[in-house]
Amino acid sequence: MGENKITSSQTCVIEPPKTFFWAPLSKPAPAASGKTGTWRTERPVIIQEKCVKCLLCWLYCPEDAIIRKEDNSVEVDYEYCKGCGICAAVCPVDAIKMVPEEWGGKQ
């Protein structure tokens, strides 16, 4: 940064293409690849009594499938959670358990 900073405004002009043009650009949107919750083999189950509201699971979830509530407690969005288990792995108080789907969320 500093003296070597290069910004787009200094160096280039954005000009629309003049031929038939499809660039590989996409905007993030829910369900762009369908409801990915169906990919899951194990589901994270949050034990609310143990949760200390540190929000590490919310921060680490690669799919934005941890819902942060106003009081910083958390819930899992099972429509999109793929069951990767990162939230359970980062939880410092062991408040998230991975449960096989066929058990229906019961331990």
Add this chain to the structure above:
Amino acid sequence: MTILTLTGNYAVAYAVKLARVKVVSAYPITPQTTIVEKLAEMIERGEMDAKMIRVESEHSALATVYGAASAGARAFTATASHGLLYMHEMVWWVAGARMPLVMAVVSRAIGPPWNIHVDHQDIFDQRDSGWIISMAQENQEAFDLTLQAFRISEDPRVYLPMMVGLEAFILSHTVAPVDVPDQKEVDEWLPPRRQPYVISPETNFVMGNIVPDEDYMMMRLSIQKAMEAAKEVIKEVDRSYGKKFGREYGGLVECKKCEDADYIIIIAGSWSGEAKMAIEDLREEGYRVGVARIRFIRPWPEEEISELASKVKGIIVFDRAVSFGSKGPLFLDVATTVNGRTSLRGVIAGLGGTEVRKEHIIEVTKEFINKVEEEGRVFEPEYWLLPDPYRGKPLEEVAPRWW
């Protein structure tokens, strides 16, 4: 303007400086290294306002300038041979993202066995990647093509990256006079960088993410359409460059004595010079031969070659690369365009920097012409012009025995 005595590599570096490139990143590899060495020197001396980003590999070098270009900077890298192969994945990323960018490729053989000399195999390996690919004949043209590359690549009808091919040692390390214009003249001719989109911390889109298969195919078609449009842009840029700087090459193909020719030599790169000398001698002997020098292997000059095919008795193609299991890559394109309309011979020669002199070109061309005149239609897709110690000898006799 000033006449400087420059190697092909230095000529490219001067053009990059005059194009006001803002980001350079590269990894050293023979015979490309002196391009970026010169640029580093210019930047350190304060003659060039750019950032040099050092990286650990060619893959990272192209990834770096791809990022810089996506952020809106005019960027440049250069490589050769194994370095180019190492960055091959990124080559596709840049073209697929439709990001204007310029890269110099100092074409060199690919190992094993290790070989640092001229060969077009490395650049032909990039043939299908969606880059515009040009080949210079001499140092001056390497300079001119580099400057033109920015304008072609950044044209809104094109928005594709472009490679400037120049040959190992024959151009890269050989000094020749090069007419270098002043910064003011270049600024008048080369507009500020244009590109279809810019990535910044404020933008909220993803580049190169997974898309539906149907959209993927439409993006492939769109690259093809841009290549088609690039043909006209290349010709326009060539004409306008000629008007400004006095050198016009003829667009995608430079023709020498094609007008009245019965036979055509198709060739690309520095040894086109030998071919041009060869036709002078051939004409003295009564063989009316012309040279069509391919300046752009992508987009392929379909129309130009097609026009020649319908009016000559035969075409002889010189390839300095081979598509193993098939023919020379240049020959394959020519044969597709010719579509059986005239006699053809595909010569594979000069691999790994083996010497091809004017006399070799005369000999193999004359033999082809005589054959066509005697036998009528000739189709010889693969004719290996072997180097002097092995030429004309039975292969069994010259093969080494290690077992």
